[in-house]
Amino acid sequence: MGDKIEHSHLDVRGLSLHIAHIGKGELGTVLFVHGFPEIWYSWRHQMIAVAEAGFKAIAPDLRGYGLSGQPTEPENTTWDDLVADLLAILDSLSVPKVFVVGKDFGAWPAYHLALYHPHRVLGVVTLGVPFIARNLDNDTLPEGFYILRWREPGRAEADFGRFDVRRVVRTIYILFSRAEIPVAERGQEIMDLADSSTPLPQWFTEEDVDAYAALYETSGFRFPLHMPYRSLLKVTGPADPKVEVPALLIMGEKDYVLRFPGMEDYVRSGTVKQFVPDLEIVYVPEGSHFVQEQFPEQVNQLLIDFLKSHL
Template structure:
């Protein structure tokens, strides 16, 4: 199934952005925007279904993720940069208007694209993040909450750095598949909340893990920790 999906690189604002795409587009186009720890690969099943329904499906690796280029100064990346990248992708493919699907933090550039460029958007579908302000009050959250930990410069880098990329991705998917939000105790780090004996969720295979790990081996976690957490 994944073999049906084609891959291209587009030069956007001095960066090489990787996009996966499939479908003719007789019925229009659908732009899929991933979050963390996602990548274009997260949308492979939906892309095929959309293509079979007559649409062109496009799923980029956002800048600094997967096979897309790294900005010279990743920590200066803004939400506006992500929206500009999405617009540039549409322009490069000569797509005037698109349906946008965003998951996790990918919902925010999807919302921003629709709000600030409504003439380019036919509709928006989001998963995991409702339409709320990004300026959230975190004062009431426990100290060990994963977002607070990952917002702290250097802490996630040290935590992740104890393991190889495959183990880090594996642990994050295990933690994010649970009902409970990942919260570490005092003296504990987020990566300590699952060990190598903890099984993967049933819907996530070793083959999937290999695909994600290979892409994060390429990109690293520098920009993914900045965007969205910092």
């Protein structure tokens, strides 16, 4: 399947960014923005589906991830840099307008591209994370909450460093595919929440782990820990944001993100529509945080229906 997807490198804002792409784009272009612990490969099912539906699919490895270049000073990268990178990719490929699809922390740059450059965006789709107008306050969660642990300089590096990259990626995929938030007990680290005997989700193969691990062997975790975890409190945006383009949110009913304080009420009550008025929300009953890999056919159909209805 993946051999249909082509790969290029673009010189973007002083970095070489790796881009996966497929499709001729008769109907337009779809830009896919990954989260963590993901890379372009996370979109393999969606890229082929939208290409077969008449679109061009573009999925970069974000700066510091996968086969893309590492910033010389990773800790100085901001969320605005990610938006600027996406815009520069579109300019480099002479794409005037695009549908943007963001997963996990990729929802922020996807939505901010629409907020700051609405003339370039036809619509926004996010998976696993809705539009969030303010910084996340996770301080009501226990000390062992994975984001609090990984925000602490050196903590994750020591935790991850006990294992090879493949084991780290495998464990994170297992933890993030569960319905409960990963929280370590006192005296325990996040990597201790699963061991080598813990089975992978049925929809994720050892070959998939190999694909991710190979790219994290290249990039390491220094930048991915900075972006998103050590930058979450630095997300900025307009004081009264309004996303004016059509939007779709796909949430797995068993996505652990819905367990974040206030998150489920924010989405289900429709409060999120104060900021994204033209928003459709679809719940996938057994869906996890990796709903696009778990139920690719269902997500592909939702995605293609949205794209075609907003041409």
